[in-house]
Amino acid sequence: MFFEPTFLAIQFLNGLQLASLLFLLSVGLSVVYGLMNFINLAHGTLYMLGAYIGLTVARESGSFWLALVGAPLAIAALGALFHVLLLRRMQAASPMKQVLVTFGLIFIGLDVVRYIWGDFTHSIETPAIFSGSVQLLGEVYPSYRLFVIGLGLFVFVALYLGLERTRLGAVVRAGVDDREVAMSLGLNIELAFFIVFCLGCGLAGLAGVIAAPVLSVYPGMDMSILVLTLIVVVIGGPGSLKGAALGAFLIGMFETFGQVFMPALASVIIYALMAVVLLVRPGGLLPVRPG
Amino acid sequence: MIGPGLIVENLNAWYGDSHILQGVSLAIPQGAAAAILGRNGAGKTTTLKSIMGLTPRRSGSVRLGALKLDGLPPYRVARAGVAYVPEVRGVFSSLSVEENLTVSARATQGGWTLEQIFDRFPRLANRRNHGGNMLSGGEQQMLAIARALMTNGRLLMLDEPTEGLAPTIVEELSVLLRELLEDGLSLLLVEQNFTFATNLSKKIHVLGKGRIRWSGSASDLMKDEDITRTWLGV
Ligand SMILES: Nc1ncnc2c1ncn2[C@@H]1O[C@H](COP(=O)(O)OP(=O)(O)O)[C@@H](O)[C@H]1O
Numbered sequence: 001m002f003f004e005p006t007f008l009a010i011q012f013l014n015g016l017q018l019a020s021l022l023f024l025l026s027v028g029l030s031v032v033y034g035l036m037n038f039i040n041l042a043h044g045t046l047y048m049l050g051a052y053i054g055l056t057v058a059r060e061s062g063s064f065w066l067a068l069v070g071a072p073l074a075i076a077a078l079g080a081l082f083h084v085l086l087l088r089r090m091q092a093a094s095p096m097k098q099v100l101v102t103f104g105l106i107f108i109g110l111d112v113v114r115y116i117w118g119d120f121t122h123s124i125e126t127p128a129i130f131s132g133s134v135q136l137l138g139e140v141y142p143s144y145r146l147f148v149i150g151l152g153l154f155v156f157v158a159l160y161l162g163l164e165r166t167r168l169g170a171v172v173r174a175g176v177d178d179r180e181v182a183m184s185l186g187l188n189i190e191l192a193f194f195i196v197f198c199l200g201c202g203l204a205g206l207a208g209v210i211a212a213p214v215l216s217v218y219p220g221m222d223m224s225i226l227v228l229t230l231i232v233v234v235i236g237g238p239g240s241l242k243g244a245a246l247g248a249f250l251i252g253m254f255e256t257f258g259q260v261f262m263p264a265l266a267s268v269i270i271y272a273l274m275a276v277v278l279l280v281r282p283g284g285l286l287p288v289r290p291g
Numbered sequence: 292m293i294g295p296g297l298i299v300e301n302l303n304a305w306y307g308d309s310h311i312l313q314g315v316s317l318a319i320p321q322g323a324a325a326a327i328l329g330r331n332g333a334g335k336t337t338t339l340k341s342i343m344g345l346t347p348r349r350s351g352s353v354r355l356g357a358l359k360l361d362g363l364p365p366y367r368v369a370r371a372g373v374a375y376v377p378e379v380r381g382v383f384s385s386l387s388v389e390e391n392l393t394v395s396a397r398a399t400q401g402g403w404t405l406e407q408i409f410d411r412f413p414r415l416a417n418r419r420n421h422g423g424n425m426l427s428g429g430e431q432q433m434l435a436i437a438r439a440l441m442t443n444g445r446l447l448m449l450d451e452p453t454e455g456l457a458p459t460i461v462e463e464l465s466v467l468l469r470e471l472l473e474d475g476l477s478l479l480l481v482e483q484n485f486t487f488a489t490n491l492s493k494k495i496h497v498l499g500k501g502r503i504r505w506s507g508s509a510s511d512l513m514k515d516e517d518i519t520r521t522w523l524g525v
């Protein structure tokens with residue numbers, strides 16, 4: 001049954017679903033690392049907090065959709081606070097200090113979540129219109145998973161158009177190309193990068209909310225996905241939107257098919273993939289500053 | 292246009308512990324030109340960067356007309372009216388030629404518009420959809436200048452604009468800068484090309500080891516062999 005086309009197609013969709021989550025998560029992380037030279041290990045914490053805030057909003061209001069909008073906004077605001085209080089001061093600090101401080105934040109986040117929501121496993125109920133399944137190639141497939149895939153694609157296209165077609169996008173590209181020159185032409189690059197940073201944090205929150213009906217919500221849910229997200233960033237090329245998408249696609253597929261065909265070796269395969277990519281292209285597959 | 296223009300007083304700048312600029316003062320009336328000459332490493336680029344607010348540590352006063360520029364972040368210095376064309380040119384390679392111009396545009400009454408820029412720089416108009424990285428050296432320099440003009444500043448600062456350009460392009464550049472001066476723009480030119488600088492600017496400052504060593508007219512400078520030998524190595 002492993003090599004039946006239907007089975008493979010279903011796994012492919014599962015891989016896309018994971019890729020979609022990883023993409024939403026890695027965009028923000030990638031931007032902070034690639035554009036601002038800041039290593040934020042606590043990015044996964046924003047994902048977890050997004051899931052929990054979404055959980056509360058969904059429970060109190062009874063609306064998944066309100067959670068889907070509200071939680072990312074709350075996480076974006078938290079990101080703004082994080083930027084002002086910490087990132088701005090620590091941008092010039094050594095990578096080791098950044099890693100240590102943001103590693104510490106992971107534990108603070110964990111305790112905050114335990115304190116507020118307890119040490120249990122929760123789940124957000126799947127929204128009514130996506131609670132059913134669809135017939136795909138004679139199999140039933142949960143329609144919510146297709147929604148997750150669609151949302152990931154939608155965000156990718158929206159970010160791509162935003163970067164290529166809007167004024168803010170042009171300012172960001174100019175700032176990435178040559179920050180000093182861009183500033184000397186009157187562009188407020190700090191502000192543009194700040195907005196991009198908050199957007200990236202909001203997307204991590206969004207990933208948390210959409211993951212909640214599929215994966216469970218529990219203290220430490222951030223750690224299980226953080227490593228994969230970091231690998232996506234490294235493989236794709238830090239700071240690159242297309243890189244994050246390609247990296248997320250590759251890791252989503254390798255992880256999903258690895259778990260199915262060689263569960264014992266799945267994580268080894270991911271690391272091997274990363275090692276190979278880094279050997280061949282140390283800057284990642286689609287680096288933001290080619291050459 | 293007559294006005295106070297740019298006034299720089301006692302400008303100091305440091306890179307780490309090295310005290311690079313040691314009290315540079317100069318003034319350019321609005322609509323006039325000044326050139327800074329000096330050897331490699333004299334501090335010419337550092338002077339322009341310090342006016343722009345790009346050096347890590349600095350002191351002294353910089354004013355443009357009634358505006359105080361020292362202490363402002365670079366983007367505010369630009370918005371106050373300083374248009375800067377850096378030595379590296381810094382054309383944005385992931386932006387098209389047109390985007391390079393529009394991203395820098397700040398509309399002012401009677402200021403440069405995209406159409407006027409394309410009229411004045413027809414070669415840029417032909418390449419408006421090309422990537423910034425697909426231009427020749429001369430075209431890149433023209434784009435860097437055109438882009439600076441799009442900010443509609445009152446003072447144009449150019450760092451060694453003739454470096455690496457063919458003689459015909461240098462001549463073109465000279466014509467352009469003279470036109471800009473006639474339009475009332477002030478010009479602060481950093482050069483190693485003595486002839487180019489003295490053709491454009493009557494006022495010359497000789498910078499050596501972070502200090503102004505001599506200031507005066509181009510014709511006086513040519514007579515002063517001591518200065519040219521010691522600080523310019525001519
Ligand atoms: N980013 C920097 N870090 C440290 N020292 C620098 C830096 N930029 C320039 N310098 C030093 O400052 C001095 C003046 O440099 P610069 O202003 O570039 O000279 P010029 O433009 O006249 O050739 C030189 O001694 C140079 O080595």
Ligand SMILES: [Mg+2]
Nearest residue numbers: 335336337378
């Ligand atoms: Mg220089």
